[in-house]
Amino acid sequence: MDYIEVKLTVSEDFTDIFMAELGEIGYETFTEEDYGLNAYITNDLFSEESLKEVLARYAEMTSVEYSFQTLVKQNWNEEWEKNYQPISVDGIVQVRAGFHQPDPSFKYDIVINPKMSFGTGHHETTSMVLSLQQEINHTNKKVLDVGCGTGILAIMASKLGASQVGAFDIEEWAAENSRENVSLNDCSNIEVRQGTIEDEPADQYDIVLANINRNILIRDIPKYIEFMKPAPSQLVVSGFYQHDIEDIESVAKKCGLAKVNVREKNNWAAIVFERIQ
Incomplete structure (x- = not known):
């Protein structure tokens, strides 16, 4: 599937506001630019x-101009390579492209070459989950990455010592991209499938990772429980805003999950839940 890139020329004071507003109508990811x-x-x-409806709400508060273009699969790598820089997560993990040199000062090195999947670690939701993963014992654990995108979270789980990692995405190109990135990182214990949670073969996992969006999480958290081992298996979720925490926690609590950790960054949030029954 192709993506639309919308460029907003707006004051820095309003970028967080527009990220929150556009996230509510389906925008998946954002990059802050000089303009x-x-x-x-x-x-x-x-x-x-x-x-236009979103922009109109703030017309009297700030000047804003927009333009948009379609980013087709064929030109995504070219556009991405023009702007992509390696990132650091907590000074422990470096996420880089294949054309960047590894940095031995980092404990973990992840190579991600995306197609149209947004999961390079630059977005707050991805970097927060990568950070939270550092605090969870993955050694010899079975892990499931729901909506894997580039496969970055599954790769992190493998590098943290997981014994077996399952990953899936509804998009064919995302599953294909995940397999390519898994190969780049020599993670032979990751199996990537195309499909949804409904298509997943029945299995039990110690850790389930789901960096998706508010609506899908609220709908599918009860389904994720079916794939979690008895207590104390853990569910890590992100892809929603701080003001959605209460709604996410309410659904999780009804499913027998307790909140044990939270990250918040630039209005985005990530939560670790633990199964208590």
């Missing part, structure tokens, strides 16, 4: 009318 903000949404969900 303002880039926002990305799948072609099927893009509506210029909806975009």
